[in-house]
Amino acid sequence: MTALTDSFTAALRAHSQRYHHQHPFHVRMNAGLLDPRQIRGWVANRFYYQENIPRKDAAILANCPDREVRRRWVQRILDHDGRAGEEGGIEAWLRLSEAVGLSRAEVLDERHVAPGVRFAVDAYVNFARTRPWVEAVASSLTELFAPDLMAERLAAFERHYPWIERDGLAYFRSRLTQAPRDAEHAMEVVTEHCRTESEQARALDALSFKCDVLWSVLDGIDRAYPDVPEPS
């Protein structure tokens, strides 16, 4: 690796400082401070992110001229949509929804999705549709930081929210292996295609944009499901 690549990968990884694990809503979630209404609100709203991820990945495939990249990238769509005999992430998220006490119908019809959440997720899909495909790949690199948050969330849910059925947490377990594999591939693509300073600057901007997307999703949820003040 050249010094330029080293400093580039370090700058990408430094975006962990802006990752949504630091968002006050996630901090309260992992500290066990959310009530069932807030957990349900988060699950129903995050479903909108989950169901749009394969559309985002299909946009990347559509814009990517490299067959080798497409062969690996297509796996992400199968991970979420599933295939015969394998349920996939979207189905797993619906099972999480049921485990927290939501009906599939009220999640699928998006009645709980807050406007800010919809805007943020739509912005991510739109980014992948309209920006150069390597920038869209760079924007997926928040997944570098996801496994730590996923492990923390699993432990927090088991400890603080015993009313949620354990089987409902399978989605988070599957991401513990899928996210590192995906992030490694995205990192390979980005380091291979972003050699000049300006290419690297655009990749860093794309990752900053994605951190803002995830943060805005949590802002939208936090606003829709505020803490109920203790009666005085």
Ligand SMILES: O=C(O)c1cc(C(=O)O)c2c(n1)C(=O)C(=O)c1cc(C(=O)O)[nH]c1-2
């Ligand atoms: O719950 C989370 O904190 C979280 C974060 C992220 C992320 O960092 O983008 C993803 C996911 N979950 C996730 O489940 C997922 O499938 C996923 C796909 C992507 C992506 O950008 O392609 N990010 C994420």
